[in-house]
Amino acid sequence: MKKTRPRDRDVPGPPSPWDEIAPGLWMGGHYWTDPAGEMRAVVVGDEFDLVISLFTRTGHGPGPRAEHVVGEIPDAALTAEQLHTVQRLARTATLALDSGLTTLVRCHSGYNRSGLVVALCLVDRGLTPAEAITRVRRGRSPWALNNEAFTAYLAAGLDTAALLVGLDP
DSSP: OOOSSOTTOOOOOOSSSEEEEETTEEEEESEEEOTTSOEEEOOOOSSOSEEEESSOOTTOOOOTTSEEEEOOOOSSOOOHHHHHHHHHHHHHHHHHHHTTOOEEEEESSSSSHHHHHHHHHHHHTTOOHHHHHHHHHHHTOTTTTOOHHHHHHHHHOHHHHHHHHHTOO
């Protein structure tokens, strides 16, 4: 089976372009793996009212009717500024959902970066971090949120995590 993740990851590609994690809140990526094991590009049209991208690729959408918010962050340890970007994007998703807008949060494969924003949105809507992580993994893939730093940020709270990483020289 072909991988959609960098070669240093032993993680299978996602089996769908995007998945609904909570009513109106979708999580996905720019690539998915079809049933034959082939990597396929995901191009978003106007299926969603709002698309939040943590990774971008030219030609992958969204269409002209969808609002597009970009906040690129790495799938690695984050700086305090990047953690604040995650918080801003999660608030944007929460406000969109509260307004009845369908929202897609996406990154490369729809596992870690998008999982962090979606899980934080779920925490903002009343779930515990553990419940949010479970919901993301159940809804998208058991491989979602496999970045241990991201789950630690959620467990500590992003405000606390931003303070702690801000202490590093």
